[in-house]
Amino acid sequence: RGGETRVGVERMFGLMDRFLKSDPSSLQKDILDHVEYTVARSRFSFDDFEAYQALAHSVRDRLIERWHDTQLHFKKKDPKRIYFLSMEFLMGRSLSNSAINLGIRDQYADALKELGFEFEVLAEQEGDAALGNGGLARLSACQMDSLATMDYPAWGYGLRYQYGLFRQVILDGYQHEQPDYWLNFGNPWEIERVHVTYPVKFYGTVEDENFNGGKRKVWLPGETVEAVAYDNPIPGHGTRNTITLRLWAAKPSDQIDMESYNTGDYINAVVNRQRAETISSVLFPDDRSYQGKELRLKQQYFFVSASLQDIIRRFKDSHSNFDDFPEKVALQLNDTHPSLAIAEVMRVLVDEEHLGWNRAWDIVCKIFSFTTHTVLPEGLEKVPVDLLESLLPRHLQIIYDINFDYIEELKKRIGLDYDRLSRMSIVEDGAIKSIRMANLAIVCSHTVNGVSRVHSELLKTRVFKDFYELWPHKFDYKTNGVTQRRWIVVSNPSLSALISKWLGTEAWIRDVDLLAGLQEQAANADLHEEWRMVRKVNKMRLAEYIEAMSGVKVSVSAMFDVQIKRIHEYKRQLLNILGIVHRYDCIKNMEKSDRTKVVPRVCIIGGKAAPGYEIARKIIKLCNAVAEKINNDPDVGDLLKLVFIPDYNVSVAELVIPGADLSQHISTAGHEASGTGSMKFLMNGCLLLATEDGSTVEIIEEIGKDNMFLFGAKMHEVPALREKGPTLKVPLQFARVVRYVM
Ligand code: 4GP
Structure with missing residues (x-):
């Protein structure tokens, strides 16, 4: 039989084309095969959406080949792996990005042309994956894109929400939220791994059990839910490295509640089982105000527990004990959301793997690092003890034990300064006793990252001052970046071609520093002219979109002045709108002859407001009301327009950014941890109007003050201004808004 099997394997390899071919006729055959066998349409009759599906599956086949090779490679090498734990991933669309990173986008475009389809048109058929x-x-x-491109053995772990971030619909100027059931039409970019499943447990009690002559704690959970893996291969650019974003979906466990079945309540028993799925059903849209919600905590533990079971299983496949765990595993906590992972690793090592507490603690202290994305102390998560005790009783005990040891150690270091001890404790005593997730993350991580230099300074001097004084070596920062693959190559193909032409290489697509080579051509009039043409085409594309979405006709010769991001008071869209009202007011009061000196401007604002954030919702209404007034005033005409772009998401950003002339990043100084939008605009040659906040401070050092419009109060001036309260100017401007809008 052994001989037969070998023959079988050889036959299989013989039949396999080692790598799928990428010449036009192989690609065409591939696409048409997918039309027929995957989409199940006749190859003589299929529409754009079906063509997109077939195309996506054809690209996915090629991704899978590289993905398998990557897994095999790293399995053999057994390197230290990076595990990036995050509750949120805003991936957007995958088709163009994947085809470009695989290096076969143009071949696909040619192949499709002969079949009568346009690559760009099919790419538009894809919905956004908005899981953040x-x-x-x-x-x-x-x-994820950069880790793949830079050949890291990395994994992303998160949740496969059935409903992504809500769709924003504007009715009568107000934001309305609609569910984003993004999986309605299938998702060719994921692979369901029915065999990669783990039980995740909740509730129950903790009992003492005799063990080796002593006692040990045993958790007897009350509910089990199954986590099923959905893998999303992420290809690097210019490499075969294709890493995995593994997202977990909740399914009812196979363990049957015999009691309900036996009592004949079959329907209710099935309905109760089905309830398990709600854990991964919806993304919380509240960005930072979801304190104390049980479902949120369940989501956090669900993805943390499944991910750690997977990570530990992978480690144990090639290791017989935990000695090498810290040399093989790095766990990156993306904000505090996954910090239950700390208690979970302790629980698994102590309760299930029977390591001593000190040995487990030693391992934990070496494997975790933590990045925080906020500057606001009130933005840091707290979990009420009551809630944790009912949902995860053993984890609460473990957190208490960690805290006990830590506070004892702290007393030795800082003495009996009770104020400070209570500030630094993981457990907050108060009206509602809670666990401070950030304190837990800091105590147990070897590194605490900020996302820009000023952010890191704020962490050290304000938000986590006590901790910095204790452990200065833990504090570090990595200024955020964005990938030029998505934000130039995918979103602005004409600019990408121009850059490659003028640099004489495409190497900048992997190494962004090479863009500096363009400096040598900075004064070249031909380059300017070509760049201007690229911008013009992008503006035309954007103008068409604006007209389709809002009915407003805008002139492409006007300056496009853009502010797109979540709506927040600190991001100050309100200030932008007041500025627009002021501009309108000036134009109205101007002599006709002076109007020729005004640069015509199209102001574009886009962003979603958290559903429970009343002021943010009102800002959207105000923006639409001001737009209504200005856009319908024939006296002002093309001199000023205001457009609110609905349903801002990654794909909308890909369209808007290449067409912008000026972009606004005007957060109150000291509030934006980093900001990444500015980098995307800059890459596309757009001017910045920005406050000295977050990563802008470092951007100024790179590009120089003279190459941007620096705006507003500096961070050190803000407290005094707040103290002083509003000046007279503000109410006056409000009065003008009211006059024109109402
Ligand atoms: C954001 C920060 O507000 C922004 O400044 C930063 O660039 C970004 O994270 C990435 O680090 N924070 C959030 C959040 O999105 O949910 O806290």
Whole structure:
């Protein structure tokens, strides 16, 4: 039989084309095969969406080949792996990005042309994967792309929400939220791994059990839910490295509640089982105000527990004990959301693997690092003890034990300074006793990262001052970045071609520093002219979109002045709108002859407001009301327009950014941890109007003050201004808004 098997394997390899071919006729055959066998349409009759599906599956086949090779390679090498744990990933669309990173986008475009299809048109058929809220989530997506491109053995772990971030619909100027059931039409970019499943347990009690002559704790959970893996291969550019973003979906466990079945309540028993799926059903859209919600905590533990079971299983496949665990495993906590992972690793090592507490603690202290994305102390998560005790009773005990040891150690270091001890404790005593997740993460991580230099300074001097004084060596920062693959090559193909032409290489697509080579051509009039043409085409594309979405006709010779990001008071869209009202007011009061000196301007604002954030919702309404007034005033005409672009998401950003002339990043100084939008605009040759905040401080050092419009109060001036309160100017401007809008 052995001989037969070998023959069988050889036959199989013989039949396998080692790598799928990428010449036009192989690609065409491939696409048409997918039309027929995957999409199950006749190859003589299929529409754009079906063509997109077939195309996506054809690209996915090629991804899978590289993905398998990557897994095999790293399995053999057994390197230290990076595990990036994040509740949110804002991936956007995958088709263009994947085809470009595989290096076969143009071949596909040619192959499709002969079949009568346009690559770009099919790419438009894809919906966004919007499994995140804002900057933090988009950063996770950029990081996955870069980890793959830079050949890291990295894994991303997160949740496969059935409903992504809500769709924003504007009715009568107000934001309305609609569910984003993004999986409605299938998702060719994921691979369901029905065999990669783990039980995740909740509730129950903790009992003492006799063990080796002593006692040990045993958790007797009350509910089990199954986590099923969905793998999203992430290809690097210019490499075969294709890493995995593994997202977990909740399914009812196979363990049957015999009691309900036996009592004949079959329907209710099935309905109760089905409830398990709600854990991964919806992304919380509240960006930072979801304190104390049980479902949120369940989501966090669900993805943390499944991910760690997977990570530990992978480690144990090639190791017989935990000695090498810290040399093989790095766990990166993306904000505090996954910090239950700390208690979970302790629980698994102590309760299940029977390591001593001190040995387990030693391992934990070497494997975790933590990145925080906020500057606001009130933005840091707290979990009420009552909630944790009911949902994860053993984890609460472990956190208490960690805290006990830590506070004892702290007393030795700082003495009995009770104020400070209580500030630094992981457990907050108060009306609602809670666990401070950031304190847990800091105590147990070897590194605490900020996302820009000023952010790191703020962490050290304000938000985590006590901790910095204790452990200065833990504090570090990595200024955020964005990937030029998504934000130039995918979103602005004409600029990408121009850059490659003028640099004489495409190497900048892997190494962004090479863009500096363009400096040598900075004064070249031909380059300017070509760049201007690229911008013009992108503006035309954007103008068409604006007209389709809002009915407003805008002139492409006007300056496009853009502010797109989540709506927040600190990001100050309100200030932008007030500025627009002021500009309108000036134009109205101007002599006709002076109007020729005004640069015509199209102001574009886009962003979603958290559903429970009333002021942010009102800002959207105000923007639409001001737009209504200005856009319908024939006296002002093309001199000023205001457009609110609905349903801002990654794909909308890909369209808007290449067409912008000026972009606004005007957060109150000291509030934006980093900001990444500015980098995307800069890459596309757009001017910045920005406050000295977050990463802008470092951007200024790179590009120089003279190459941007620096705006507003500096960070050190803000407290005094707040103290002083509003000046008279503000109410006056409000009065003008009211006059024109109402
Ligand atoms: C954001 C920060 O507000 C932004 O400044 C930063 O660039 C981004 O994270 C990535 O680090 N924070 C969030 C959040 O999105 O949910 O806290």
